[in-house]
Amino acid sequence: MIEKMQFLSITGPKDDIDRAIEQHLSKYEFQLESTMTELSETTGLKPFIEINPYRETLNKATQLMSAMGAKETKTDSSMDVKEAVALIDDADAKIKEAEKSLEALNKEKTQLQALVDQIVPFNNLGYDVHKLLAFKSVKYRFGRIPVDYVEKLMQYTYDNVNTIFYECKKDQDYVWGVYFSPKNEIAKIDAVYKALHFERFRLPDEYEGTPEEALALLTKHIGELDAKIKEKQSEIDHVLSSKKEKILAAVAKLKQFSKNFDIRRLAAVTGADKKNFYIICFWMTARDAKKFKAEIESDPNVICLIHDDNKNRVSQPPVKLRNPKLFKPYEMYIRMYGLPNYNEFDPTIFVALTYSFIFGWMFGDVGQGLVLVIGGFLLYHFKKMNLAAIISMAGVFSTFFGFMFGSIFGFEDVIEPIWLRPMSKMTDLPMIGRLNTVFIVAVAFGMGMILLTMIIHIINAAKNHSLGDLCFDTNGIAGLVFYGLLVFAIVMLMTGHSIPGGALLAVLFIIPLLCIAFKEQLTDLCEKKKPAEKTGPVMIVVQALFELIEVLLSYFSNTISFVRIGAFAVSHAAMMQVVMMLAGAESGTPNILVVILGNLFVCGMEGLIVGIQVLRLEYYEMFSRFYKGDGREFEPYNTKQ
Incomplete structure (x- = not known):
């Protein structure tokens, strides 16, 4: 069987449209039609153009829900839309503030970890790195050289130039170490090492002591940062978990209001200044139309018209099938x-x-x-x-x-x-x-x-x-x-x-x-x-x-x-x-x-x-x-x- 459909239009003060939609129209199934198209022969109508104020907040709410790993659920919430907006804005601000701190901590940790990676190969150098800076006549360079060039280095440099290479660590590809050279010959020595594919590292000079001592200090600092990162992450998790139910309710409310607000795209507005009125046209089943009409009659700010003549409609009645469950x-x-x-x-x-x-x-x-x-x-x-x-x-x-x-x-x-x-x-x-x-x-x-x-x-x-x-x-x-x-x-x-x-x-x-x-x-x-x-x-x-x-x-x-x-x-x-x-x-x-x-x-x-x-x-x-x-x-x- 095909459900009998009826074409309806409602009108009321422009600034009352949200209340009318939320209080009355949203309770029923209805198919919107373009009011400007349906009433094309009516003069004095113009499109209802406004920017959706809930869309940005809804995006925030959706991100919060995604961060919680929660799925959207149907929530019968009496939460007011203003309360929902305030809740999401507050939670989002707290989360972003915590995330900003978390980002700074992670950045500092990354920098320290990079220093650790530079120092580890020279851990066996039992000399205070900071004291190397006090050398006046000798220059030093930390770095690594491919294993294949080490033998050439030993054969050439020791016989021809004034330099000493101290090996700190070796693997199958590279040898890490430090070379020393007189200050007045450092330019020539640097050129020789570059020719042998020596890759220079600049060790941090803000730590005193041997590389082993510097490494211990960096490791301790990284551990302190990990504790702070964990604390900030717990703070974010607490904000999300403590307000999970309210956030889900706010998401449902904002989605509903955002969707209701989008009805304006197919609505029209008439009049001028603050005395203008909205008009919304839509199809509804005859059974729902009867209930809707009866409900609207008690609302002085909403006028509902049922148009029985479908012959002159721009849009043809939509079809809704209603058959026994067996068929x-x-x-x-x-x-x-x-x-x-x-x-x-x-x-x-x-x-x-x-x-x-x-x-x-x-x-x-x-x-x-x-x-x-x-x-x-x-x-x-x-x-x-x-x-x-x-x-x-x-x-x-x-x-x-x-x-x-x-x-x-x-x-x-x-x-x-x-x-x-x-x-x-x-x-x-x-x-x-x-x-x-x-x-x-x-x-x-x-x-x-x-x-x-x-x-x-x-x-x-x-x-x-x-x-x-x-x-x-x-x-x-x-x-x-x-x-x-x-x-x-x-x-x-x-x-x-x-x-x-x-x-x-x-x-x-x-x-x-x-x-x-x-x-x-x-x-x-x-x-x-x-x-x-x-x-x-x-x-x-x-x-x-x-x-x-x-x-x-x-x-x-x-x-x-x-x-x-x-x-x-x-x-x-x-x-x-x-x-x-x-x-x-x-x-x-x-x-x-x-x-x-x-x-x-x-x-x-x-x-x-x-x-x-x-x-x-x-x-x-x-x-x-x-x-x-x-x-x-x-x-x-x-x-x-």
Whole structure:
């Protein structure tokens, strides 16, 4: 079923819009429309343009919530929005102040750690680094040199230049150390060492003592910084943990108010200075509209208007489906094809019944049907999959037809069929001969479904006031008369009766076909419209002739298409017969493992194929006759993220 929708507009003083939205509108599901578009013919309106004051605070609140590692929850909070803003600003300020101190401490720690990394390689130098600064005639350089160049250093420098290299640490790649040189030769010595890829380090001179003593002092200082960092982090954690519930409540409140404030984007404002008023236009279900109207009547600052005439609306009514819980999963198939427009017939229940019935007919087996029922139910119960619910419902009808066909897990000698066995039951038809009964019933069922969908099309056309579709369409009154008379004639002939009034019947066949062939011309004539294009009478007749041939072929192909129902019923029985043959059922002691595997294979493979084929029948043989599926879904503003 499609919920009845109503178009509403509310207005009140501009500065009262937040209260009106929060106190009244936010309680209901509503779909906003652009007020400027809906009231485009109204003069004196202008867009409602204001900057959202809650967005920045909401961003802060979201960051705080992320820092806590908490997820957003629905909180029924009576917290005032001003309280929420003050709470978030205060918590954010404290956190930022603590983070600033934390950043400074971490920066200082990083610098000290870098000093430690520089001193560690020279830890074995048992000399006061600070005293090196007092040397007046000797210069020193700390650094490292690649291992490959150490030997060259020893060979060259000791014999040719005045320098001493003291090794402090060595690994597989580098040798760390310090070299000394007379002050007057330091430039030359530096050049020599650079040529040997010596990488100079500048040790800090603010610490006295040996590198080992300096390292101990730095390590102690780093430990003190770690304690301060931990203290600051605890301070941040305390702010977050102590106010967690309030912050979450503030996030919910700010998100609500920020979202409500954004309604202004689609609202309009009228008047001038401080006497202007807001206008908000939206769709709401008729049930909610009645409650909303009654609630607003007690508020002197809000005026609500319900517009019953949807014909002159810029926006078409949105569609909200409301079906019983049993049939709701089948809305998935409706959405796959397209939602019905507001004036269309909602085919959800129709699809639920016909899909399940046809599936069961094509896949009739008591045992396999029960497997589908139980498996689908469990899957839907735990995973909430709509397809699982559909499978379970289809399994009910499979079980029903299993009793009708006398089949349980492929065994056809356990229970007697209530109706017939698909492979063996035959029927003699006049002028045709002997045919499988299931095929005949399937075609008859198809004829009935086509007639039913034609009636639905006529109802839809009447609701949309479409005269051409109502009277002259292939699926309208003309099509219903023609196809109905054709079905009547076929039934009379196949049951051995004569057709009464042959000449009259022929006339009744011809008139609907002519109406279908000249649909456009007859529609223009009845609605007193001029043809969009002037076409000569010859072209009109030729075009009508080809369209008529196409219509007749479509009637025939659509009807014959329902043979697949009987074909799959027979093929299912045939496949299970093969399984029984492979299991050796003829000997009286079938192989249970083969029976189980065969049933699983048939249940899986044929169940999938049958499901697709039934959906094809729904879409191509039934939906195409009455359904457009061009509706737009009702999207409540207050449930969007």
